Amino acid sequence: MEKNYTYAKGAKYPYQYKYEHMAVTTDCVIFTYENRTLKVLLIRRGMDPYKGEWAFPGGFLRMNETAEAGAMRELMEETSLEASTIRELGVFSDVKRDPRERVITIAYYALIKPSGVVGGDDAAEAAWFPVQDMPKLAFDHQKIFEAAMERLRRDIHFEPVGFNLLDETFTIPDLQRLYEIILGTTFDRRNFQRKVLASGILEEVPKEEEPVLECCMAEPEMASKIPERRPEPGSAPIPESAPGPILEETFPPKRRPGRIASLFRLNKEKYAEMKEEGDKFEF
Amino acid sequence: MEKNYTYAKGAKYPYQYKYEHMAVTTDCVIFTYENRTLKVLLIRRGMDPYKGEWAFPGGFLRMNETAEAGAMRELMEETSLEASTIRELGVFSDVKRDPRERVITIAYYALIKPSGVVGGDDAAEAAWFPVQDMPKLAFDHQKIFEAAMERLRRDIHFEPVGFNLLDETFTIPDLQRLYEIILGTTFDRRNFQRKVLASGILEEVPKEEEPVLECCMAEPEMASKIPERRPEPGSAPIPESAPGPILEETFPPKRRPGRIASLFRLNKEKYAEMKEEGDKFEF
DNA sequence: GCAAAAGTGTTTCGTTTACACCCATGC
DNA sequence: GCATGGGTGTAAACGAAACACTTTTGC
Numbered sequence: 001m002e003k004n005y006t007y008a009k010g011a012k013y014p015y016q017y018k019y020e021h022m023a024v025t026t027d028c029v030i031f032t033y034e035n036r037t038l039k040v041l042l043i044r045r046g047m048d049p050y051k052g053e054w055a056f057p058g059g060f061l062r063m064n065e066t067a068e069a070g071a072m073r074e075l076m077e078e079t080s081l082e083a084s085t086i087r088e089l090g091v092f093s094d095v096k097r098d099p100r101e102r103v104i105t106i107a108y109y110a111l112i113k114p115s116g117v118v119g120g121d122d123a124a125e126a127a128w129f130p131v132q133d134m135p136k137l138a139f140d141h142q143k144i145f146e147a148a149m150e151r152l153r154r155d156i157h158f159e160p161v162g163f164n165l166l167d168e169t170f171t172i173p174d175l176q177r178l179y180e181i182i183l184g185t186t187f188d189r190r191n192f193q194r195k196v197l198a199s200g201i202l203e204e205v206p207k208e209e210e211p212v213l214e215c216c217m218a219e220p221e222m223a224s225k226i227p228e229r230r231p232e233p234g235s236a237p238i239p240e241s242a243p244g245p246i247l248e249e250t251f252p253p254k255r256r257p258g259r260i261a262s263l264f265r266l267n268k269e270k271y272a273e274m275k276e277e278g279d280k281f282e283f
Numbered sequence: 284m285e286k287n288y289t290y291a292k293g294a295k296y297p298y299q300y301k302y303e304h305m306a307v308t309t310d311c312v313i314f315t316y317e318n319r320t321l322k323v324l325l326i327r328r329g330m331d332p333y334k335g336e337w338a339f340p341g342g343f344l345r346m347n348e349t350a351e352a353g354a355m356r357e358l359m360e361e362t363s364l365e366a367s368t369i370r371e372l373g374v375f376s377d378v379k380r381d382p383r384e385r386v387i388t389i390a391y392y393a394l395i396k397p398s399g400v401v402g403g404d405d406a407a408e409a410a411w412f413p414v415q416d417m418p419k420l421a422f423d424h425q426k427i428f429e430a431a432m433e434r435l436r437r438d439i440h441f442e443p444v445g446f447n448l449l450d451e452t453f454t455i456p457d458l459q460r461l462y463e464i465i466l467g468t469t470f471d472r473r474n475f476q477r478k479v480l481a482s483g484i485l486e487e488v489p490k491e492e493e494p495v496l497e498c499c500m501a502e503p504e505m506a507s508k509i510p511e512r513r514p515e516p517g518s519a520p521i522p523e524s525a526p527g528p529i530l531e532e533t534f535p536p537k538r539r540p541g542r543i544a545s546l547f548r549l550n551k552e553k554y555a556e557m558k559e560e561g562d563k564f565e566f
Numbered sequence: 567g568c569a570a571a572a573g574t575g576t577t578t579c580g581t582t583t584a585c586a587c588c589c590a591t592g593c
Numbered sequence: 594g595c596a597t598g599g600g601t602g603t604a605a606a607c608g609a610a611a612c613a614c615t616t617t618t619g620c
């Protein structure tokens with residue numbers, strides 16, 4: 001079979017093809033959930049096009065990697081994060097979506113537990129934005145974001161989406177808020193609790209095991225708990241078009257009066273069993 | 284901004300790029316439902332690689348069309364079919380999935396009503412295969428097929444998948460079989476009937492409007508009802524690796540004893556209303 | 567008449583929904 | 594004490610599952 005391409009070493013444009021080829025990138029919408037807020041990770045672009053604007057981490061797909069591997073590599077390079085769950089969102093292929101050349105992108109979404117640390121090898125600025133408070137995005141990333149939210153809303157019926165977003169231990173009201181944010185509804189507090197407990201997918205964390213320092217404790221906690229890399233004001237020339245994320249006024253958030261909720265964790269045996277039997281994870 | 288590519292007229296390989304580029308194709312899994320059988324459309328490849336083997340219709344994506352437009356164009360070119368519903372299935376990007384060069388494909392699935400006529404401009408051989416009776420497929424199309432079935436199984440909860448596959452008018456037992464095939468379960472005949480009627484999404488076709496010639500009638504019907512382009516034996520040199528579809532023994536299928544079911548059609552107002560309100564379409 | 571398929575009705579059971587009530591915590 | 598949030602219980606309402614009975618058709 002005759003090849004349709006060749007490689008001319010030393011030429012200005014060394015890769016030569018019989019037919020026109022487009023470029024392929026991957027982009028990744030990374031979700032996490034912390035302080036009852038669903039957030040996505042954005043990086044500020046360091047190069048044209050859209051220099052200084054916010055975008056999802058991503059980049060060109062290499063010839064020797066699958067699309068999924070490319071998305072995970074870019075994620076790691078730009079944010080040092082490893083995702084437990086990464087799923088394809090879809091292809092975005094508008095002809096003019098990139099001003100440089102014809103570029104199609106394969107979008108993924110990933111779910112990670114709150115970890116705090118975000119910083120890429122290339123020292124690009126990265127920050128978590130609440131989903132209800134997104135800045136203007138580069139390229140057609142607004143469309144990608146909307147697709148990701150829609151997709152989350154669907155997948156939550158079939159996958160235990162929530163448990164990949166929550167911390168290792170969490171409270172049932174936390175879980176409920178997450179479901180409410182994703183689905184855009186509200187549930188009766190008491191019915192939700194009974195339903196999720198009845199499913200048997202949670203196990204209570206014994207009192208002894210509970211971490212001494214919980215949410216909203218004193219100074220030592222601060223350092224590791226800060227999830228946002230606050231863009232230091234004045235550290236770089238920031239185009240006025242791209243403000244940083246709106247941070248919570250007080251951080252960590254002040255505890256409000258009310259009984260302290262019990263901590264739970266995922267019952268992994270029960271979860272595996274439910275997945276095996278194809279049960280749905282609707283609450 | 285400097286370009287990363289150029290175009291050298293007259294050269295053997297005129298399209299030149301600074302970085303290596305991969306090729307992008309689209310493929311389309313087309314479903315229909317007829318005689319209580321769920322079928323997909325395959326074409327026999329006329330060229331290497333995999334010459335003579337069965338594959339989904341598809342081809343290279345052009346620089347001036349979106350992926351979805353490309354999938355629809357290829358579908359039209361190869362089968363003369365227009366699909367009411369076409370949805371992205373996912374990207375298949377294994378590094379070695381095409382022996383010619385690095386090619387990633389964007390797979391789609393489409394749902395069409397039984398129409399009978401199948402024949403492409405390029406006169407490639409096309410045939411419907413029952414999903415439970417698929418031949419060996421070219422490339423990684425077996426993987427694509429499995430993804431399509433899985434996807435159908437999911438989407439049926441949210442979209443009225445069935446009504447895009449069924450004829451304009453249909454019986455409730457037909458609808459039930461379709462759901463059973465897709466979901467791999469069985470339903471109680473009586474409960475299914477009540478449930479689907481209670482949803483209000485169907486309207487009964489008045490007796491007067493019923494087509495005079497129904498299923499399994501005499502000769503005049505035959506010509507237009509034949510859905511398969513039977514591969515004429517001996518019309519072309521067929522590699523033994525790629526046998527044609529297994530056809531029903533008698534066609535049209537012989538009617539069995541039993542009461543004749545009433546005909547229904549989709550109530551479009553009710554359907555639009557349900558879609559508006561985000562209702563699920565589970566039966 | 568008989569078997570097979572379709573249409574209608576009823577009864578039972580489990581799940582969901584809507585609340586009432588009590589417990590724990592910060593101010 | 595009081596407002597706020599968390600945990601447990603219960604009764605009514607709704608929808609799903611199971612099944613009996615009737616009608617219509619081919620042979």
